[in-house]
Amino acid sequence: MTDGRLYRLAAFPVGDQGGNPAGVWIGASLPDPAYMQRIANEVGYSETAFVAPESGDVRTIRYFSPRAEVSFCGHATIAAAVAIGHRDGAGRYRFSSLVGDVDVEVGEQSGRFVASLTSVEPRHEPASVALIKEALALLGWRQEELDPSIPIAKAYAGAWHLVIAAGSEGRLANLDYAFDAMTTLMLRENLTTLQLVWRERADLIHSRNPFPVGGVVEDPATGAAAAALGGYLRDAGLLQGEARLEIRQGEVMGRPSLLVVDVPASGGIKVSGAAIDIRQGS
CATH class of the missing domain: 3.10.310.10 (Diaminopimelate Epimerase; Chain A, domain 1)
Structure with missing residues (x-):
């Protein structure tokens, strides 16, 4: 049909x-x-x-x-x-x-x-040491360039994403990764995108999302990853109660995008x- x-x-x-x-x-x-x-x-x-x-x-x-x-x-x-x-x-x-x-x-x-x-109900799990090491190597990122207040984790709200938080705007802005090798890694780990973020302030997060498993170098707005991130931050105790977050994505690509994420005390995450x-x- x-x-x-x-x-x-x-x-x-x-x-x-x-x-x-x-x-x-x-x-x-x-x-x-x-x-x-x-x-x-x-x-x-x-x-x-x-x-x-x-x-x-x-x-x-x-x-x-x-x-x-x-x-x-x-x-x-x-x-x-x-x-x-x-x-x-x-x-x-x-x-x-x-x-x-x-x-x-x-x-x-x-x-x-x-x-x-x-x-759907979000969930998350710690990323293994081996996964962290391999992902950072393919990105060309170093451990000391990360934000230690948001540990690397796998997060889910309908699809799995690897959350990696940069410690600075400059680190997030400089993205150049091995496409084929990252595709292999993500398929093996059942990851849909990498959720690379920089938290400018408590309610404002900048994001970049490599999506090589879909044949796309970078996604300019990723609602599933935004929901997964909101669920991870809540359930890992990295937010103070209910919260509204703005996620800015696609800026470096010339396709600015705004995702509004409402994080309730429990249940699914609202993305608007x-x-x-x-x-x-x-």
Whole structure:
């Protein structure tokens, strides 16, 4: 079944600039995986979401990078929610994904649609000494250049990410890694992106996200990683109670992105942002 409409949106822009492009295919039922993979490859964005109605406000959603299916993608979720908002109106929807149900809310703000997602239950685990050593070597980063207040860890909120906190803005700004070797490492460790961060202040974090397993050198906005980071900081006791964080990403790439992360006392992490139209086609 291939009848559907393909939308192209940029999620988490700053005003009308930047954001992370995502394809959003919406149809009466999901096509077969080979077709979805082909469309994602042709679209060429880091992720394309495929959405079909299930019942009521429930939508089935699947995510594909140009190379493979991905269990969950935050920026494509926001893009899909905004696309549905344009088609079906503002409101609350439930996305049935491979990792579980993800609640989304779509509304209008300052003349544009904005959306939020609430992730599945986050979790984290310490990174092994061997993983830390190998990842830092491939990045060309040294242990003394890191922020010791945010230990390196694997974090999950629908997909696994390796969180590495730089100790300075300059360290984060200088990113040059071995693409093929990093791909091998991340596939072995079941990592979707590296969540490289620098905490400017308690409520403002700058992020860069290598995504070589999806065939992308760097992702300009990564909602799944933002949720995973919020969950890690909370559950590791690195936040003081409930918090709202701003994550700035894509700045060095010339695609500035803003992700607002609300961290409750327990449960899933809420990630919010806008999505702007790039182009529509059938």
